[in-house]
Amino acid sequence: xxxxxxxxxxxxxxxxxxxxxxxxxxxxxxxxxxxxxxxxxxxxxxxxxxxxxxxxxxxxxxxxxxxxxxxxxxxxxxxxxxxxxxxxxxxxxxxxxxxxxxxxxxxxxxxxxxxxxxxxxxxxxxxxxxxxxxxxxxxxxxxxxxxxxxxxxxxxxxxxxxxxxxxxxxxxxxxxxxxxxxxxxxxxxxxxxxxxxxxxxxxxxxxxxxxxxxxxxxxxxxxxxxxxxxxxxxxxxxxxxxxxxxxxxxxxxxxxxxxxxxxxxxxxxxxxxxxxxxxxxxxxxxxxxxxxxxxxxxxxxxxxxxxxxxxxxxxxxxxxxxxxxxxxxxxxxxxxxxxxxxxxxxxxxxxxxxxxxxxxxxxxxxxxxxxxxxxxxxxxxxxx
Amino acid sequence: xxxxxxxxxxxxxxxxxxxxxxxxxxxxxxxxxxxxxxxxxxxxxxxxxxxxxxxxxxxxxxxxxxxxxxxxxxxxxxxxxxxxxxxxxxxxxxxxxxxxxxxxxxxxxxxxxxxxxxxxxxxxxxxxxxxxxxxxxxxxxxxxxxxxxxxxxxxxxxxxxxxxxxxxxxxxxxxxxxxxxxxxxxxxxxxxxxxxxxxxxxxxxxxxxxxxxxxxxxxxxxxxxxxxxxxxxxxxxxxxxxxxxxxxxxxxxxxxxxxxxxx
Amino acid sequence: xxxxxxxxxxxxxxxxxxxxxxxxxxxxxxxxxxxxxxxxxxxxxxxxxxxxxxxxxxxxxxxxxxxxxxxxxxxxxxxxxxxxxxxxxxxxxxxxxxxxxxxxxxxxxxxxxxxxxxxxxxxxxxxxxxxxxxxxxxxxxxxxxxxxxxxxxxxxxxxxxxxxxxxxxxxxxxxxxxxxxxxxxxxxxxxxxxxxxxxxxxxxxxxxxxxxxxxxxxxxxxxxxxxxxxxxxxxxxxxxxxxxxxxxxxxxxxxxxxxxxxxxxxxxxxxxxxxxxxxxxxxxxxxxxxxxxxxxxxxxxxxxxxxxxxxxxxxxxxxxxxxxxx
Ligand SMILES: Cc1cc2nc3c(=O)[nH]c(=O)nc-3n(C[C@H](O)[C@H](O)[C@H](O)COP(=O)(O)OP(=O)(O)OC[C@H]3O[C@@H](n4cnc5c(N)ncnc54)[C@H](O)[C@@H]3O)c2cc1C
Ligand SMILES: Cc1cc2nc3c(=O)[nH]c(=O)nc-3n(C[C@H](O)[C@H](O)[C@H](O)COP(=O)(O)OP(=O)(O)OC[C@H]3O[C@@H](n4cnc5c(N)ncnc54)[C@H](O)[C@@H]3O)c2cc1C
Numbered sequence: 001x002x003x004x005x006x007x008x009x010x011x012x013x014x015x016x017x018x019x020x021x022x023x024x025x026x027x028x029x030x031x032x033x034x035x036x037x038x039x040x041x042x043x044x045x046x047x048x049x050x051x052x053x054x055x056x057x058x059x060x061x062x063x064x065x066x067x068x069x070x071x072x073x074x075x076x077x078x079x080x081x082x083x084x085x086x087x088x089x090x091x092x093x094x095x096x097x098x099x100x101x102x103x104x105x106x107x108x109x110x111x112x113x114x115x116x117x118x119x120x121x122x123x124x125x126x127x128x129x130x131x132x133x134x135x136x137x138x139x140x141x142x143x144x145x146x147x148x149x150x151x152x153x154x155x156x157x158x159x160x161x162x163x164x165x166x167x168x169x170x171x172x173x174x175x176x177x178x179x180x181x182x183x184x185x186x187x188x189x190x191x192x193x194x195x196x197x198x199x200x201x202x203x204x205x206x207x208x209x210x211x212x213x214x215x216x217x218x219x220x221x222x223x224x225x226x227x228x229x230x231x232x233x234x235x236x237x238x239x240x241x242x243x244x245x246x247x248x249x250x251x252x253x254x255x256x257x258x259x260x261x262x263x264x265x266x267x268x269x270x271x272x273x274x275x276x277x278x279x280x281x282x283x284x285x286x287x288x289x290x291x292x293x294x295x296x297x298x299x300x301x302x303x304x305x306x307x308x309x310x311x312x313x314x315x316x317x318x319x320x321x322x323x324x325x326x327x328x329x330x331x332x333x334x335x336x337x338x339x340x341x342x343x344x345x346x347x348x349x350x351x352x353x354x355x356x357x358x359x360x361x362x363x364x365x366x367x368x369x370x371x372x373x374x375x376x377x378x379x380x381x382x383x384x
Numbered sequence: 385x386x387x388x389x390x391x392x393x394x395x396x397x398x399x400x401x402x403x404x405x406x407x408x409x410x411x412x413x414x415x416x417x418x419x420x421x422x423x424x425x426x427x428x429x430x431x432x433x434x435x436x437x438x439x440x441x442x443x444x445x446x447x448x449x450x451x452x453x454x455x456x457x458x459x460x461x462x463x464x465x466x467x468x469x470x471x472x473x474x475x476x477x478x479x480x481x482x483x484x485x486x487x488x489x490x491x492x493x494x495x496x497x498x499x500x501x502x503x504x505x506x507x508x509x510x511x512x513x514x515x516x517x518x519x520x521x522x523x524x525x526x527x528x529x530x531x532x533x534x535x536x537x538x539x540x541x542x543x544x545x546x547x548x549x550x551x552x553x554x555x556x557x558x559x560x561x562x563x564x565x566x567x568x569x570x571x572x573x574x575x576x577x578x579x580x581x582x583x584x585x586x587x588x589x590x591x592x593x594x595x596x597x598x599x600x601x602x603x604x605x606x607x608x609x610x611x612x613x614x615x616x617x618x619x620x621x622x623x624x625x626x627x628x629x630x631x632x633x634x635x636x637x638x639x640x641x642x643x644x645x646x647x
Numbered sequence: 648x649x650x651x652x653x654x655x656x657x658x659x660x661x662x663x664x665x666x667x668x669x670x671x672x673x674x675x676x677x678x679x680x681x682x683x684x685x686x687x688x689x690x691x692x693x694x695x696x697x698x699x700x701x702x703x704x705x706x707x708x709x710x711x712x713x714x715x716x717x718x719x720x721x722x723x724x725x726x727x728x729x730x731x732x733x734x735x736x737x738x739x740x741x742x743x744x745x746x747x748x749x750x751x752x753x754x755x756x757x758x759x760x761x762x763x764x765x766x767x768x769x770x771x772x773x774x775x776x777x778x779x780x781x782x783x784x785x786x787x788x789x790x791x792x793x794x795x796x797x798x799x800x801x802x803x804x805x806x807x808x809x810x811x812x813x814x815x816x817x818x819x820x821x822x823x824x825x826x827x828x829x830x831x832x833x834x835x836x837x838x839x840x841x842x843x844x845x846x847x848x849x850x851x852x853x854x855x856x857x858x859x860x861x862x863x864x865x866x867x868x869x870x871x872x873x874x875x876x877x878x879x880x881x882x883x884x885x886x887x888x889x890x891x892x893x894x895x896x897x898x899x900x901x902x903x904x905x906x907x908x909x910x911x912x913x914x915x916x917x918x919x920x921x922x923x924x925x926x927x928x929x930x931x932x933x934x935x936x937x938x939x940x941x942x943x944x945x946x947x948x949x950x951x952x953x954x955x956x957x958x959x960x961x962x963x964x965x966x967x968x969x970x971x972x973x
Pocket of ligand 1: 122123128159162203365369
């Protein structure tokens with residue numbers, strides 16, 4: 001057994017840390033957060049340095065590393081700043097669906113620009129009436145004159161107003177039972193006729209990302225925009241989640257660590273009753289608990305990532321990592337605010353934003369309840 | 385233009401709580417973050433920029449244990465082509481002079497037109513290695529360089545003097561330049577860079593590879609040795625203002641008023 | 648008789664302060680060793696400087712040569728190698744300055760002489776010396792000794808040794824022929840370049856609010872700029888702030904920046920490296936704000952505040968606003 005990162009992984013971690021340290025500017029971040037602005041310049045810089053799409057193969061513009069290396073980067077970026085970290089880590093959201101199921105042409109056309117900072121991607125699964133349960137989609141794609149005609153509404157779509165292309169989960173065969181056997185993932189490019197994005201805001205956290213409602217009104221896309229096999233969309237999305245949930249777990253891990261760093265620093269400085277906060281045993285125990293949870297989350301996240309890279313895909317472990325890391329992020333950020341006292345409640349002191357940003361990791365890409373379902377069903381299997 | 389850059393990995397101490405260890409001769413190193421010496425970061429950037437402009441190679445050399453590979457890899461990820469680590473139990477305890485001797489023997493083995501070192505290292509602050517190295521190699525040096533321009537077989541170099549004054553000198557190549565901070569803006573390490581480095585090997589040279597005898601280097605080859613370290617009497621002169629921030633602020637107001645700091 | 652040779656440092660026709668510091672320390676050590684102190688002065692047309700040095704040493708060793716008009720380590724090294732070889736001083740003292748850093752290490756190698764650089768303390772210890780140096784940017788002091796027999800060379804931190812006024816030496820000026828020839832040099836001095844003049848002259852300010860790397864990012868500079876404005880003072884900084892291009896070079900305080908003498912100097916997020924301190928120790932009152940209680944700046948400050956600047960400076964600004972009104 002070996003719990004050490006490789007030298008190369010340490011280098012990657014350090015590179016991400018130095019980039020975040022040098023480029024994430026607190027004043028600007030507060031402004032972006034307030035104005036719901038996406039950090040466009042930082043995105044371009046991050047792409048130039050190879051941080052985006054590090055887990056894509058070289059031929060598609062990537063660096064040929066695995067999910068583990070991607071997780072290390074996401075962790076470092078979110079540790080430095082939860083908001084910017086999440087915004088940057090999601091710029092290639094769902095590109096992996098193209099990577100895993102697309103044709104060579106599709107991958108070349110869509111993935112290379114993502115790594116170059118020319119394209120932002122998005123994945124549209126959730127619908128107003130279908131969130132945790134995507135086994136049946138109300139958004140339909142019908143073949144008509146050599147094209148798919150898409151109609152319906154997707155909601156909570158990250159990057160909606162920025163994305164250059166969307167991976168859209170559609171019901172192609174509404175008649176089939178169970179309905180998830182009649183779903184496809186289809187690529188839709190921005191600006192397609194009949195495609196409309198409406199920003200959903202304000203929202204609790206991750207304000208540097210765009211979240212939209214997408215409506216499809218007779219949107220026509222060529223049949224060549226089908227990803228992978230017909231009627232396999234649902235399965236593709238589940239497979240994608242096995243991967244993407246690790247990245248979300250890494251976001252949560254970074255947020256937890258970042259909130260902890262700030263709390264520790266503060267506890268060592270702030271004095272009350274003639275003592276540093278860190279001199280009170282209550283604070284010491286809080287810090288000990290926080291650090292222990294973070295370390296536990298880290299072990300789970302790294303193990304899930306490592307397993308994935310070893311091609312030992314384990315949805316149970318992925319769900320454990322995501323659930324536990326998300327929970328840790330929320331709890332640690334909460335406790336960090338508590339350690340900061342009143343200051344913690346004030347925007348300038350950052351931890352309240354970490355808290356708000358942390359919460360999403362328990363919701364998107366499958367709520368924590370859904371993760372538990374996944375874990376439990378893997379443990380128990382089918383009961384007859 | 386083939387350039388050699390001498391670099392060192394050092395602990396970052398400006399923001400850290402520095403504690404003296406049990407031996408009394410070193411600081412407690414666990415818990416400290418280590419990085420490439422600040423001056424060396426500028427030196428490696430300058431070398432890479434020159435290479436990008438003029439072609440040639442950049443080789444980095446560091447004397448140190450296995451941990452130093454981290455700094456060497458960083459330099460290669462930034463754009464250096466090769467790295468060499470000088471490592472041998474005999475090097476332990478080397479002062480600036482002994483370090484320069486070892487570096488000189490390594491430099492001799494590598495084709496070069498130019499050698500860079502940082503002006504000084506953040507940890508021991510000798511400010512000596514680069515210039516001593518030049519003398520051992522028998523080539524000219526320019527210290528405290530804050531801008532440079534390569535010409536035919538020579539270069540035009542600005543040296544930083546006191547008070548913002550600069551001195552412009554011309555120096556024949558090969559030469560050793562010690563690089564001052566601020567000469568450029570060091571780049572970030574890219575993932576592409578790290579990937580390239582992963583396939584590279586870091587050569588190691590020991591005493592026997594370097595035309596040196598063990599007694600030439602390390603403590604026995606050094607001119608000075610550390611007896612003990614201690615914390616300087618800090619805050620001796622200063623009256624420390626304590627209390628609630630608001631109260632301290634009021635005191636500061638009184639001091640400012642009293643000493644002519646409010647106009 | 649035993650000798651100490653100190654190297655005089657001059658530039659553009661003037662002796663630099665370090666010369667008096669090195670000479671003063673040299674004399675003190677000479678007294679402890681029962682030695683004489685001599686000062687080496689290299690230059691062109693520097694008789695006047697030799698006269699000024701005469702009362703401070705047993706002897707001024709004057710080497711005049713047109714080729715020594717401006718400092719060049721190569722010519723200096725040739726002259727000093729010969730001078731030291733002939734006169735056999737037990738100790739050669741040089742300032743740890745732009746000049747000393749350029750010449751001492753090479754000279755010591757050539758002369759095979761043990762060298763200790765940037766010392767802040769030197770005491771006679773038998774035939775050798777006990778030295779104090781600083782490590783980690785002044786956070787730690789180190790007691791250091793020579794491992795080999797002398798003669799020795801030591802470079803002294805500028806500003807690290809006080810100039811003690813003592814009874815003048817009768818003194819003498821000994822002219823020493825220059826060993827330099829017209830043989831080509833590998834390094835050639837071309838010219839001096841003066842610092843660019845900026846819009847604000849920090850050397851003239853009565854109040855300076857000075858900011859260091861602790862400010863973390865360019866975007867935080869307004870926080871301290873506003874404080875400077877409130878005090879009717881100017882904003883200055885330490886070197887890393889200039890290196891990172893957060894403020895222009897003409898705002899830099901320290902050896903390679905400006906020397907300032909304001910009535911009040913407020914150092915914020917500055918550790919107090921000696922190169923910085925050298926530029927501001929003439930300030931009337933120094934107030935330092937640093938989150939590290941062990942920061943060396945607290946040993947030069949009159950008043951110290953251990954606090955996170957991002958928390959304390961806003962409080963200070965509020966308080967000043969409030970108190971200035973009343
Ligand atoms: C900011 C933001 C960004 C998002 N980005 C995207 C995106 O880019 N693409 C995309 O497709 N979607 C995105 N989503 C949608 C997100 O994935 C869904 O919100 C999430 O899957 C939950 O769906 P829902 O909101 O419909 O909640 P519901 O499914 O209605 O769930 C409500 C509650 O019921 C619980 N619950 C539901 N089913 C069960 C069950 N079987 N057992 C126990 N409890 C259950 C849930 O855990 C939850 O607590 C985003 C959401 C937000 C808020
Ligand atoms: C030849 C030469 C010439 C040089 N000339 C000069 C010169 O002219 N001027 C000059 O300044 N330097 C000069 N230097 C550089 C000098 O050695 C130091 O590197 C430099 O002065 C350090 O600057 P600093 O104190 O701002 O940064 P650091 O040493 O990094 O110190 C930063 C300080 O900020 C504190 N801090 C961090 N965060 C906070 C916070 N939130 N609140 C409060 N405090 C905080 C830290 O505790 C630390 O003490 C020169 C160096 C050389 C070799």
